[in-house]
Amino acid sequence: MTKPPFSPDGDTSQPADERGFFAGQQPKRAGAAIAAVQQDDAHYHGHRDRLRTRYREHGDTALADYEILELLLFRLIPRRDTKPIAKALLERFGTLAGVFGASPALLQEVKGIGEAVAFDLKLISTVTHRTLKSGLKGKQVLASWSSVIDYCHAAMAHETREQFRILFLDKRNALIADEVQQTGTIDHTPVYPREVVKRALELSATALILVHNHPSGDPAPSRADIEMTRLIVDIAKPLEITVHDHIIIGKDGHASLKSLRLI
Template sequence: MAEGVGKASHDGAGHRARLRQKLAISGGEALHDHELIEYLLALAIPRRDTKPLAKALLREFGGIGGLVTAEWDAIGRVPGMGDTSIAAIKIVQATMLRMLRNTVAERPVLGSWQALLDYLRVDMAWLGIERVRVLHLNSRNMLIRDETMSEGSVDEAAIYTREVIRRAMDLGSAALILVHNHPSGSVDPSRQDIDITRQIAEAGKRLGITVHDHVIIGAQGHSSMRALGLL
């Protein structure tokens, strides 16, 4: 059925009213995951029973996290989803990222580590391809630039020591945090991850640029090479 086709029944309208009342009185915690997505979709396609579609989306992407962070085209391949309903899903991610990024930008990164991890998780944990990014910090460990260095396949994205250090010099960075995701979900660093991190750290050290950490993000959580004693 195409987006917006078909009218919700009177009982459906009553059901939405009950969801709205639960949200108003008790907040989002009172609603199940499928009810949150159902109500969100109802705002985008109000003349349709969105409960089956919400459940189908959660099954397809493995939960709210996977759904909200999924690529636009991937969501669009689910029958019943069109641009308006996809936009409703993606605006949630955009809002979350804006809020979390502002929190990260307002304080020294090393003193707001959990906020940084939350931000990275919303942006990267469920990506279908590997993405490498570098966070550039000033001498007070404030974020001055958050840049994607490369994107690759489901299991590999290139990162080059020369490019990372050259960009850090261009920006006047005092320190770096390297980040990439593992689409497999596992957050264990590979031998290649460890080697390239040490190469960048050594090159940076010669120029007075500190590599604080290399964080790996995945659906199963995160790992820190610094915490693992690998850096």
């Protein structure tokens, strides 16, 4: 005797529709999935609220570096747990300065960072650089030396290639122009002393501060750095252009050829 098809409601008098049976299970599964998502949403939204409250009430000293970065990423990545991404960025680049100094291509190597987020992080970095630079305008640079160092460090410390930058000053030692004259390789930048002095004359600058970075991280001047600086000094001096200093920027510090009595 042939048994009738199984019916999910226990009634074997009518043939059961298998599609109806499985369709009846789908709302239960979908409901469980939705509940799980809602629980996850509640968790990270609660976490975000707690971080915001801590920052609002106690300031940045109440948060670790990864939490500061996480707080920023909340806005850039709205519906995702950003703590693992913040920690991965710091693990990859070492410090907040390293994160914001990294190129968009390197940032995108970190899981969770796409093109748009990398762009936004670099935009924030640019705003920081411009803010520091604006603090030098209209001021006697030599009287704001710590601001000069802060600006140069923010602008150059995490560059992956050497840059040669010149700060051109007027008779009051106020900033006329800030220019990157050359960009080289990881350990060398070609510098042409006569071109340096020529540009100073074009801008009617009467003083210079030379700056370049060492991507290796060690700001100690090389023999070539010293010789090149002295050559610029010798060419500029008869034209009454003073070279105040040559600063070398490393990841964790800087060297001043003037302080080292090398010029």
